[in-house]
Amino acid sequence: MEAIRKHKGLVCPLNRVNVDTDQIIPKQFLKRIERQGFGQFLFYHWRFDNDGNKRADFILNEPVYEQASILIAGDNFGCGSSREHAPWALLDYGFKVIIAPSFADIFYNNSMKNGILLVKLAEDQVEELLERAKNGRYALTVDLEEQTVKDEDGFNAAFDIDPYQKKLLLNGWDEISLTLQLEDKINAFEEKVKN
Amino acid sequence: MKPKTIVEKIWERHVVHEEQGKPNLLYIDLHLVHEVTSPQAFEGLRMNGRKVRRPDLTYATVDHNVPTKHRNVISDEVSKKQMTTLQQNCKEFGIPLADINHPDQGIVHVIGPQLGLTQPGKTIVCGDSHTSTHGAFGALAFGIGTSEVEHVLATQTIWQAKPKTMQVKVNGTLGLGVTAKDLILAIIAKFGVKVGTGYVMEYTGEAIRNLSMEERMTVCNMSIEAGARAGLISPDQTTYEFLKGKRYVPEGDAYLEAVEKWEEFATDEGAVYDRTIEIDAAEIEPQVTWGTNPSMGGPVSGQVPDPSHYEKQNDRAAIAQALDYMGLAPGTPIESITIDHVFIGSCTNARLSDLRAAAEVVKGRKVHSNVNAIVVPGSQSVKSAAEAEGLDKIFTEAGFEWRSAGCSMCLAMNDDVLMPGDRCASTSNRNFEGRQGNGARTHLVSPAMAAAAAIAGHFVDVRTFSNNPVFS
Numbered sequence: 080m081e082a083i084r085k086h087k088g089l090v091c092p093l094n095r096v097n098v099d100t101d102q103i104i105p106k107q108f109l110k111r112i113e114r115q116g117f118g119q120f121l122f123y124h125w126r127f128d129n130d131g132n133k134r135a136d137f138i139l140n141e142p143v144y145e146q147a148s149i150l151i152a153g154d155n156f157g158c159g160s161s162r163e164h165a166p167w168a169l170l171d172y173g174f175k176v177i178i179a180p181s182f183a184d185i186f187y188n189n190s191m192k193n194g195i196l197l198v199k200l201a202e203d204q205v206e207e208l209l210e211r212a213k214n215g216r217y218a219l220t221v222d223l224e225e226q227t228v229k230d231e232d233g234f235n236a237a238f239d240i241d242p243y244q245k246k247l248l249l250n251g252w253d254e255i256s257l258t259l260q261l262e263d264k265i266n267a268f269e270e271k272v273k274n
Numbered sequence: 275m276k277p278k279t280i281v282e283k284i285w286e287r288h289v290v291h292e293e294q295g296k297p298n299l300l301y302i303d304l305h306l307v308h309e310v311t312s313p314q315a316f317e318g319l320r321m322n323g324r325k326v327r328r329p330d331l332t333y334a335t336v337d338h339n340v341p342t343k344h345r346n347v348i349s350d351e352v353s354k355k356q357m358t359t360l361q362q363n364c365k366e367f368g369i370p371l372a373d374i375n376h377p378d379q380g381i382v383h384v385i386g387p388q389l390g391l392t393q394p395g396k397t398i399v400c401g402d403s404h405t406s407t408h409g410a411f412g413a414l415a416f417g418i419g420t421s422e423v424e425h426v427l428a429t430q431t432i433w434q435a436k437p438k439t440m441q442v443k444v445n446g447t448l449g450l451g452v453t454a455k456d457l458i459l460a461i462i463a464k465f466g467v468k469v470g471t472g473y474v475m476e477y478t479g480e481a482i483r484n485l486s487m488e489e490r491m492t493v494c495n496m497s498i499e500a501g502a503r504a505g506l507i508s509p510d511q512t513t514y515e516f517l518k519g520k521r522y523v524p525e526g527d528a529y530l531e532a533v534e535k536w537e538e539f540a541t542d543e544g545a546v547y548d549r550t551i552e553i554d555a556a557e558i559e560p561q562v563t564w565g566t567n568p569s570m571g572g573p574v575s576g577q578v579p580d581p582s583h584y585e586k587q588n589d590r591a592a593i594a595q596a597l598d599y600m601g602l603a604p605g606t607p608i609e610s611i612t613i614d615h616v617f618i619g620s621c622t623n624a625r626l627s628d629l630r631a632a633a634e635v636v637k638g639r640k641v642h643s644n645v646n647a648i649v650v651p652g653s654q655s656v657k658s659a660a661e662a663e664g665l666d667k668i669f670t671e672a673g674f675e676w677r678s679a680g681c682s683m684c685l686a687m688n689d690d691v692l693m694p695g696d697r698c699a700s701t702s703n704r705n706f707e708g709r710q711g712n713g714a715r716t717h718l719v720s721p722a723m724a725a726a727a728a729i730a731g732h733f734v735d736v737r738t739f740s741n742n743p744v745f746s
Contacts, residue, residue: 099706101707105712114420124708
């Protein structure tokens with residue numbers, strides 16, 4: 080995965096709670112055997128009507144949010160199924176950072192393993208960001224190294240992240256290679272269980 | 275010695291490596307694989323020249339995409355490709371596969387327990403969020419994504435931060451006609467869809483002890499709908515009896531030794547949880563969801579809520595959006611909601627006891643003329659067992675379609691898809707927007723409640739509708 084250190088980008092405010100992975104990417108698009116190309120299906124039934132035309136009333140379709148790379152959402156983002164196609168679709172569409180009060184556990188892990196930075200902020204801070212972003216072009220700088228989210232008008236919030244997850248993201252490491260360095264320990268564990 | 279929970283006991287026996295500032299590296303005893311979340315993982319192995327470390331601890335089946343009507347007619351080329359890809363991957367990496375025409379084929383969470391692969395004290399993963407089902411046996415079982423699938427294939431381990439533990443204590447006993455499905459739906463309605471985030475839930479209490487293994491699977495299955503990746507129940511005599519004689523369970527003296535080992539995993543008296551929540555089983559009625567997440571539901575005797583009665587702006591907006599999608603007006607009595615479809619199936623409710631419960635309601639009656647109803651057994655062996663008892667006849671004579679095993683209309687990845695506006699009483703686990711088809715409306719219920727709705731054409735309280743003389 081690609082390392083992420085500091086990201087400055089435009090913001091799209093998705094003011095909904097409990098956004099589930101069925102909305103992020105509907106099941107009919109899970110049949111492909113590749114990792115790439117899922118961005119076109121992101122939020123499919125919210126973005127497109129039954130004839131495949133863009134819905135004017137969905138925020139991602141507003142021209143001012145087209146270039147957004149930071150998504151702000153409500154509580155419990157990514158709940159539901161374990162489909163990694165959800166972070167693949169978000170990443171492929173162009174989102175590098177998602178900010179919400181909380182994320183579902185499986186979605187959190189899946190996103191981190193693909194180099195998407197998930198930032199948990201307090202509910203009132205997220206509300207403030209949704210408010211600031213709702214009128215159009217709005218940029219944030221998310222700094223993973225110093226664990227802060229800032230805009231150019233004085234918004235400044237610190238966030239927590241597990242130090243191990245942070246290290247993986249900063250370095251873009253392949254976790255399997257790291258684990259295989261511990262192969263002796265896995266062998267030893269298997270020997271112990273056998274006896 | 276300090277009393278421990280089952281989660282602590284399983285955890286400490288599976289730590290391969292621990293190091294300051296890192297999660298633990300945990301050994302995985304059983305890795306279940308299906309066609310949808312695995313192709314990219316196998317491709318990753320190939321690209322890096324890696325092997326599957328323990329194909330003998332890995333077991334695969336096809337379930338999400340499989341046709342349930344004409345078994346070998348897969349009209350969708352992309353679906354077909356995904357299934358043949360799994361065949362090729364299993365062959366290349368030496369993994370056992372219950373393929374589409376194999377007698378063991380079925381929903382991955384139905385066949386694991388049925389074959390006895392699922393056992394107390396095991397760590398079990400699968401690229402599917404309903405892996406929590408296997409927790410019913412006192413296993414630590416949770417869903418993972420495709421990157422983690424690849425990691426487990428390559429190393430038979432996974433990096434995991436130790437979860438917090440939550441006791442879900444179910445006091446008292448369930449009333450007549452109130453099922454395990456109603457219990458878990460009531461828990462989620464009461465505590466919400468994120469109460470379990472960051473936790474493993476352990477279900478305890480009298481009502482839980484009284485449940486059969488199949489009922490316990492229904493409860494643990496929906497732990498993820500409360501936000502918990504894993505939900506489990508300490509093993510007891512019910513667990514050991516169920517496992518006796520299953521194909522992958524040791525026999526004779528080895529079985530007795532296994533039981534002794536399994537008993538050690540049960541939570542100790544006095545063990546401390548990070549959090550405890552409680553519910554009174556006697557208060558619970560048959561449940562029906564009215565909204566677009568599993569916490570948006572309540573008793574069948576109730577009404578669709580009015581968003582304006584909620585204090586928080588977020589709740590008002592979410593409920594208004596849900597009612598708009600569901601095409602329901604505030605205050606509508608649940609029993610007056612008419613349906614077009616009934617789906618009895620899924621890893622939540624497609625085991626033999628579920629089909630029996632539905633058949634008992636259906637027997638000698640006819641499906642309402644406005645309703646299309648299907649039964650999709652959880653596995654091919656559930657299907658044969660049900661046919662041996664004549665359940666298929668009861669369903670087909672009433673007007674249900676009797677299908678072959680698969681995930682089917684639970685997520686509608688195969689041809690079993692509803693049309694926009696269709697309203698379905700479903701024994702599955704998710705009522706998200708579009709889950710059963712774009713624009714389709716899902717109401718989650720128990721198998722008996724789904725069967726009753728199929729006959730009546732609208733929701734009814736099965737306790738006043740059943741054929742069973744205990745209710746009259």
